[in-house]
Amino acid sequence: MTIADVLMVIAVFCIWTLLLVNIVLIIAGYLYYMDCEATPEPVLSGEAPFVSIMVPAHNEGMVIIPTVESLLALDYPRDRYEIIVINDNSSDQSAALLASLQSRHSERNLIVINTDAVTGGKGKSNALNIGFERSRGELIAIYDADNTPERKALRYLVAELMRDEGLGVVIGKFRTRNRDASLLTRFINIETLSFQWMAQAGRWKLFKLCTIPGTNFVMRRSIVTKLGGWDVKALAEDTEISFRIYQMGYRIKFQPKSVTWEQEPQTVKVWFKQRTRWAKGNIYVIVKNIPMIFRRRTKVVRFDIIYLLSIYFLLLTSLIMSDILLVLHAMGLVHTTIAGFSSLLWTLAVVLFIVGTFITLTTEKGELSLSNLWQIALMYVTYCQLWMAVAAYGMFAYFKDLLYKREAKWYKTERY
Amino acid sequence: MRRRPLNQAVPKLKPSMTRLLILVISFCTAASVTLQPHVIQAEEQPPRRVLLLFDSLAIGTAREGNVEAMLRLLAVKGLQAKLQRVDEYREGQLAEYRGLVFMANNPKPDGSNARHLYAEDLLRYGLPYLHAGYDLPSAFAERLRLRTALSEAEQAQVTIGPLEGAPLGEAERMPYISDSQGTPYGSVAWPSSGKQAPFAVLEQGIAYAPVFVAGAASELAMAYMLKDWLGDSRTGSAHLLLKEIYPFTDLALLQATADALYDAGLPFIYSVRPVFANTDFPAMRRYLEVLKYAQSRNGTIFAEAPVVSGAAGIQTSPIKEKMAGFLNLLAESSIVPLGVGADAGLYLRNEGQFAEEGMAFFRSSALYPDSDAFYLEQAELNTTFPESMLCVRWDELEPYWKDRSSATLPVDVAMYADFFTDAAGMESALRRWKSDWIVFADFKKGRHLTRTEAYSLESSQGTLAINGSPIGLNDAVRAVSADYAYREEERKSLERLFTVQNYVYVTVICFSLIVFGVFLLIGVRLYRRKFMK
Numbered sequence: 017m018t019i020a021d022v023l024m025v026i027a028v029f030c031i032w033t034l035l036l037v038n039i040v041l042i043i044a045g046y047l048y049y050m051d052c053e054a055t056p057e058p059v060l061s062g063e064a065p066f067v068s069i070m071v072p073a074h075n076e077g078m079v080i081i082p083t084v085e086s087l088l089a090l091d092y093p094r095d096r097y098e099i100i101v102i103n104d105n106s107s108d109q110s111a112a113l114l115a116s117l118q119s120r121h122s123e124r125n126l127i128v129i130n131t132d133a134v135t136g137g138k139g140k141s142n143a144l145n146i147g148f149e150r151s152r153g154e155l156i157a158i159y160d161a162d163n164t165p166e167r168k169a170l171r172y173l174v175a176e177l178m179r180d181e182g183l184g185v186v187i188g189k190f191r192t193r194n195r196d197a198s199l200l201t202r203f204i205n206i207e208t209l210s211f212q213w214m215a216q217a218g219r220w221k222l223f224k225l226c227t228i229p230g231t232n233f234v235m236r237r238s239i240v241t242k243l244g245g246w247d248v249k250a251l252a253e254d255t256e257i258s259f260r261i262y263q264m265g266y267r268i269k270f271q272p273k274s275v276t277w278e279q280e281p282q283t284v285k286v287w288f289k290q291r292t293r294w295a296k297g298n299i300y301v302i303v304k305n306i307p308m309i310f311r312r313r314t315k316v317v318r319f320d321i322i323y324l325l326s327i328y329f330l331l332l333t334s335l336i337m338s339d340i341l342l343v344l345h346a347m348g349l350v351h352t353t354i355a356g357f358s359s360l361l362w363t364l365a366v367v368l369f370i371v372g373t374f375i376t377l378t379t380e381k382g383e384l385s386l387s388n389l390w391q392i393a394l395m396y397v398t399y400c401q402l403w404m405a406v407a408a409y410g411m412f413a414y415f416k417d418l419l420y421k422r423e424a425k426w427y428k429t430e431r432y
Numbered sequence: 433m434r435r436r437p438l439n440q441a442v443p444k445l446k447p448s449m450t451r452l453l454i455l456v457i458s459f460c461t462a463a464s465v466t467l468q469p470h471v472i473q474a475e476e477q478p479p480r481r482v483l484l485l486f487d488s489l490a491i492g493t494a495r496e497g498n499v500e501a502m503l504r505l506l507a508v509k510g511l512q513a514k515l516q517r518v519d520e521y522r523e524g525q526l527a528e529y530r531g532l533v534f535m536a537n538n539p540k541p542d543g544s545n546a547r548h549l550y551a552e553d554l555l556r557y558g559l560p561y562l563h564a565g566y567d568l569p570s571a572f573a574e575r576l577r578l579r580t581a582l583s584e585a586e587q588a589q590v591t592i593g594p595l596e597g598a599p600l601g602e603a604e605r606m607p608y609i610s611d612s613q614g615t616p617y618g619s620v621a622w623p624s625s626g627k628q629a630p631f632a633v634l635e636q637g638i639a640y641a642p643v644f645v646a647g648a649a650s651e652l653a654m655a656y657m658l659k660d661w662l663g664d665s666r667t668g669s670a671h672l673l674l675k676e677i678y679p680f681t682d683l684a685l686l687q688a689t690a691d692a693l694y695d696a697g698l699p700f701i702y703s704v705r706p707v708f709a710n711t712d713f714p715a716m717r718r719y720l721e722v723l724k725y726a727q728s729r730n731g732t733i734f735a736e737a738p739v740v741s742g743a744a745g746i747q748t749s750p751i752k753e754k755m756a757g758f759l760n761l762l763a764e765s766s767i768v769p770l771g772v773g774a775d776a777g778l779y780l781r782n783e784g785q786f787a788e789e790g791m792a793f794f795r796s797s798a799l800y801p802d803s804d805a806f807y808l809e810q811a812e813l814n815t816t817f818p819e820s821m822l823c824v825r826w827d828e829l830e831p832y833w834k835d836r837s838s839a840t841l842p843v844d845v846a847m848y849a850d851f852f853t854d855a856a857g858m859e860s861a862l863r864r865w866k867s868d869w870i871v872f873a874d875f876k877k878g879r880h881l882t883r884t885e886a887y888s889l890e891s892s893q894g895t896l897a898i899n900g901s902p903i904g905l906n907d908a909v910r911a912v913s914a915d916y917a918y919r920e921e922e923r924k925s926l927e928r929l930f931t932v933q934n935y936v937y938v939t940v941i942c943f944s945l946i947v948f949g950v951f952l953l954i955g956v957r958l959y960r961r962k963f964m965k
Contacts, residue, residue: 025926032937039944046951053958357934364941371948378955381963 020341020350027334027341028357034331035365037323041218042372048221049213049272049379057168057273058175067097067174067234068153072143076161077108079279081117083163088124091167092174097157098125102147105137106130141246141253148245156240160231164193165276172274173234184239184266185258187216188232188274191380197282202391203399204280204287206373209383213376216270223319226268228261230254232276239266252297255324259305262317272379288406295410296417299328332407369396480662482511482531485518485550489807490537494604495565497646497805499535502564503813504776504799505654506533508843509662510818515811521550526557531662535644536565560637562661564644564654566607572638579611580642584625588643590653592618592631593839594869598649598832607642609633617641617657632657646801648824649832652845655822659842668844669873671821672865673798675703675736675773676850679719686851687722687909689858694729696866699874701846702726703734703773703798706758717912720765727896728905732875733767734798735759735882737774737790752789756884759793763887766903768896770880770889771796771819777806780813787815796880798823798846819880821846835869847872 069087073080080101087099103110114128129146136143148156155177157170169188176186189212192205212229219225228235230253240246243260250256258268281287302324309321344350373392377383416422484506486499499515506513511531518534526532532554541547554561555571563569568578587603600620608620608627614635620643621628631653632641639661644654659666672693677686686702693700704723707716723733735758738751762769772791776799779787791797797817801824826847847870852858865872874894882889888899896903924930 021926032933036937036940039940043944043947043951046955050954050958053962357930357937361934361938361941364938364945368941368944368948371945371952375948375951375955378952378959384956384959 018351020344023337024341027338030326030330030334031338034326035368037326038214039368039372040222041214042375043218044221045213045216045218046375048217048270051221052272058172058179058271060171060175060178064093064096065155065174065178066153067092067155067157067170068147068151068237069097069099069157069159069170070144070147070151071099071101071159071161072104072140072147073101073106073110073161074104074137074143075106075108075110077106077110077113079162080110081113083159083161084114084117084126086164087159088121088126089167090165090170092170094124097170098127098151098153100127100129100147100151101161102136102143103128103130104143104146105133138248139251139253141248141250144253145245145248148240151237154237155234156237157234158231159276160278162193162279163190163231163276164278165232166274169232169274169276170234172271173232176269176271176274177234177236180269182267183269184261184264185226185228185233185235185268186271186274187226187229187268188276189270189272190229190232191275191277192280193277194279194282199391200284200287200399201280201282203395205383206377206388206392206395207399208280209380210373210376212270212272213379214372217272219320219323220270224267224269225262225317225320226258226270227320228254228258228268231278232274235261236266239264250297250300251293252301255298255301256304259301259308259317259320262320263308284402288402288409291403291406292410292413295328295407296414298324299411299414302328328407328411332404332411335404336408366396480511480530481528482506482513482533483526483529484513484515484533484535485521486515486535486537487518487541487547488538489809491805491807493537494602494606495537495645498537498564498644498650500776500780500806500808501646501651501801502533502535502644502654503780503808503811504801505651505658505822507776507779507797507799507813507816508655508820508822509658509664510816510820511662511813512816513811513813515808517809518550519544519546520810521546521553523549524553526550526553526559529559531560531562533562534564536563536567539566541567560639560661562639562641562658564641566642568640572640575638576633576635576640577611577613578609578633578640580607581610582606583608583622583627586622586624588620588622590618590620590631590643590649592653592656593841594834595649595652595829595832596834597621598829599647600643600650601645601647609640609642612640614638615660617660618653634660637661648828651822652824652829652842655842668821668841670841670845670847670870671701671732671875672698672826672872673701673703673734673773673821673823673846673848674851675800675848677702677704679707679716681719681851682853683718683722685855685858687725688855689852690722690726690729690731692858692862693731693865696862698865698872699730699732699876700726700872701732701734701771701798701875702851703736703848705736706738706755707761708738708754708758711758711761714912714914720762720767721909721912723762724765724767725909727767730874732771732891733762733769734771734773735762735769735794737772737778737786751786752792755790755793756886759882759884759889760886763884763889763898766898768889768891768898768903769794769882770875770891770896771798771821771882772817773798773800775800775802776823777802777808780808780811781806782811782813782815787813791815791817793884794882795819796882797821798848800848801825819878820844823848825849830864830868830870833868833870844878 071083084099084101101114103114111130118126118128127150129150131137131146136146155174159165173186173188177183190208192201192208194201195205216226239261246253247256261268281290305321309318341350370392374389377388484503489499490496503513503515554569561572583606585603585605588600588606589597590600591597608629610629612633614633616630616633618631619628620631631643632639634657639657641654641657644650702723710716727733759769772794774791774797779791779799792815795817796819798821821844823846826849849861876891876894876896879892880890890897
C-alpha cells in the first residue's frame with residue numbers, strides 16, 4: 017500500500033461513516049417530528065415572563081421595519097416583552113426609519129440603540145452585548161433583522177423553556193421567505209429544512225443537543241450573565257455560545273412549532289460570502305472547543321464537537337483529498353491500488369441522499385412535490401459540491417487570519 | 433501409383449487382413465501426403481539484374497511518371513533493378529547487369545561526358561536493350577531497320593490483348609514507329625489523323641517502345657513486350673482485388689460482399705490493412721472472423737504494408753516484428769495471407785529498408801500505383817517478388833476490355849478498387865463485374881508462399897496450408913463475446929476489506945431505504961391529513 021492508498025482509505029472511511037451517521041440522524045429527526053405531531057403546542061402557564069427581544073441590525077433599512085412590525089404583532093402580552101433594535105453603525109436610513117416607527121408605537125416597549133464606529137460596528141456579538149446591557153427581561157430572545165416571525169413563535173418558545181428548568185435555550189424553526197426567488201433559494205430552502213429536521217431534531221432526539229441557529233430562539237438571562245455575553249471574536253456567535261451553554265450543563269431544545277421566516281441570499285456571490293463566514297466561524301468554535309472532547313464533565317457534547325470536526329475537517333479534507341488523488345491518478349502522477357466500492361453502492365448512496373432529504377420536506381406545507389424531488393437530485397451535483405468550496409475557503413481564510421494575527425471581519429449578508 | 437505395388441504384395445494375406453492393411457497403409461499414405469511440408473522453394477535462379485537509366489523525368493509532359501511506371505513493371509516481373517539518371521553513369525557499369533532499359537524522355541538530349549561513356553559501353557557490352565521514348569541509338573535503329581515519325585498533338589489509343597482503343601496519356605506529339613522489322617506489339621492509333629503504328633517492336637533482344645507513358649493501358653501493353661524481351665514463358669490472369677479494408681470497415685458489408693461475389697462465381701482478393709495493437713480486442717476478433725469467412729467464400733487475403741507517414745517517421749526497428757506479429761495472428765486465426773499489398777512508392781523508395789523489413793515475408797505482391805507522382809531519381813530494388821501482379825484500377829481499363837477469350841495476359845493483373853462504403857456501391861459494382869468481359873481467376877490456384885519464423889503460409893491448386901497442413905475452410909462466422917477486459921485487472925489492495933465494507937454498506941443503505949420508504953408513506957399520510965383537508 018502506498019501513502020496515497022492510506023490517505024484514500026482514511027478518506028473513504030470518513031465519508032462513509034458520516035453518511036451512516038446522517039442516516040441515523042434522519043431517522044431520529046423523523047421520529048422527533050412524529051413525537052411533535054402527537055404532542056400539543058406548549059402552553060404558557062401563569063404569568064408570562066418578561067422577554068427582551070434583541071434585533072441586531074447593520075444597514076438593514078430594507079428589511080428592518082417589517083421585522084420590527086412583525087415583532088410588535090407577536091401573540092405575547094404587550095407589557096411582557098420589549099424589543100431592542102441595535103442599529104449598529106448603519107450608514108443607511110435605518111435610524112430614521114426606526115425613529116419614525118418608534119414614534120408611531122410610542123406606547124410599546126420598543127427601544128432603538130444607535131451606535132457608531134466608536135461604540136459599535138464590531139459585528140453581531142458586540143451588538144448583542146450592547147443590547148443585552150440595556151435589556152431587562154428574564155428571558156432573552158433574538159431575531160435577525162430580516163425575520164418575520166409567526167405570531168405565536170415567541171409564545172411557543174417561552175412556554176417550552178418555562179416548563180423545563182434544565183433547558184437553557186429553546187430554538188425555533190426558520191423558513192425561507194424568498195423560496196421562489198431563484199434556484200439557489202430553492203436549494204437553500206431544501207437545505208435549511210433538511211438541516212433542521214436532520215441535524216437539529218435528530219440530535220435533540222438522540223443527545224438532547226441542538227445548536228443555536230442565530231435567530232428565533234429564547235434563552236435565560238442568567239445564562240448570558242454567567243457567560244459574560246457573546247464572544248466578540250466569534251463569527252458564528254450562535255454556535256460558539258451553544259457550546260458554552262452545554263458546558264454549563266443546560267440543554268438546548270428544538271421546538272419546530274415556533275416558526276420565523278427569513279430572507280436567504282439570492283445570488284451565489286452573496287451566498288458564498290455568508291457561508292464562508294459561517295464556515296470560518298464554525299472552525300473557530302471547533303478549534304476553541306476541541307479540549308472538551310477529553311473532559312469527562314462535558315461528555316454530552318462530545319458528539320457535537322466530533323460531528324462538527326468530522327464535517328469541517330475530516331469530511332472536507334477527505335473529499336478534497338479523494339478528489340485530488342482522483343485527478344492525480346487520472347494524470348498518472350500517483351498510483352492507488354486500493355479496491356473501490358461497487359457502482360451499486362454509489363448509486364444506492366445517491367438514492368439514499370435524495371430520499372432522505374425528501375423525507376424531511378414532507379414535514380412542511382407546500383414542500384411535498386415532485387419538483388422538489390428533482391431539485392434534490394440537481395442539488396446533489398451542484399449545490400452540495402459548492403459546499404466543499406465554501407468549507408475549503410472558510411478554512412483557508414481562518415488559518416490565514418490566524419497566521420497573520422488578523423481579527424475576524426464580520427460581513428453582513430446583503431438584503432433584497 | 434503407390435498402391436499398385438502394395439496390392440501386388442499381399443495375395444498371401446487373408447482378405448480381411450488385406451483390407452485392414454490397405455486401410456492402414458492408405459491412411460498412413462494419405463497422412464504423409466497431407467503432412468508433408470508443402471513449402472515452395474524459391475526459384476533457384478537468382479533474379480536478373482537490370483539497369484534502368486533515364487535522361488529526364490518528363491515532369492509536366494504526357495510522359496511524366498513513366499520512369500516510375502517502368503520501375504514498377506520491372507518489379508512486377510521480379511527483377512532486381514537499379515534506377516539512375518544517365519548523367520550519373522560511370523564507365524563499365526553495364527558489365528554488372530544483364531539487361532538495360534533506357535527511358536529517353538528528353539527530345540533534345542545534351543552531350544554530357546557520362547552520356548558519351550554510356551554510349552560507348554552500350555555498343556561494347558551488347559546487352560538485351562529496351563528503349564522507350566525518343567531517339568533509339570542509331571546502331572540499334574539500324575538493326576531494327578527502324579523508321580520513326582512524330583505524331584500530331586492528339587491523344588493516342590492502344591489496342592493490345594483484350595484492350596481495344598484504350599487512351600494513352602495526354603495529347604502530345606510523340607514519336608511512333610512508321611516502319612521496322614521484328615515482332616510488333618499491339619497497335620497505337622491517332623484516330624483523327626488516321627495514323628496507326630505498333631506500340632513496340634522487339635528483335636533479337638532489342639526492343640523499342642516510343643509511346644510508353646504512365647497509365648494502366650500503356651503499362652499492360654508494355655508488359656506484353658517485356659514478357660518476350662525477358663524470355664518469360666509464363667502467362668497471367670486477371671484478379672479482382674478490393675483494398676482499403678480495416679477493422680473499422682463495415683463488417684456486415686464485408687461479409688455480404690464476400691457472399692455476393694461467391695454467389696456470382698467471382699473469386700476475389702481482400703487486401704487488408706495490418707493491425708499491430710489491441711489485436712485481442714473483440715472488435716479485432718470479429719474482424720478476423722469475417723476475413724476467415726471471406727477466405728472460405730473463394731476469397732484470398734493479402735496483408736497490406738503498414739502506412740508510414742513523414743510525420744510519424746518510419747519505425748525501422750520494430751516493423752519486422754510487428755508485421756510478423758500480424759501475419760502470425762492471421763495464421764493463428766486460420767487465415768492465410770498470400771501476398772502483400774503496398775503503394776508502389778513505399779516499396780520503390782524503400783526508405784529505412786522498408787521493403788526488407790516489412791515486405792520480405794512474401795513472394796507475391798500487388799504494388800498499387802501512387803496517386804501522386806514522387807519523382808524518384810534513384811532506386812535499387814533488392815527485395816523482389818517472383819509472383820507479383822500488375823495493379824491497375826479496374827474502372828480505368830474496364831470500358832476498353834473486350835471479349836477476347838483467346839487473349840492471354842502477359843502477367844497477373846490485379847484489377848483493384850477501394851472497398852465500398854455502402855451496400856448500394858457494392859451492388860452497383862457487382863452488376864458491372866457480372867456483365868463485363870473480364871474473367872477473374874482465383875489467386876489461390878497459383879503457388880504462393882508467405883513465411884514468418886513461426887509459420888509457412890502457402891497456396892497451391894486452390895488449397896491453403898499452414899505449416900504444410902491444409903486448413904479447413906470453415907465458413908461459419910463465430911460469435912465473438914463482447915465481454916472483454918479492456919484493461920488488465922490491477923491487483924488491488926484491501927480488496928477483502930472493501931468487499932466486506934461494500935456488503936455492509938449496501939445492507940445498511942437498503943435497510944435505511946426501507947425505513948425511509950415507511951417514513952415516506954407515513955409522511956405523505958400526515959401531510960395529507962395536516963395540509964390537504
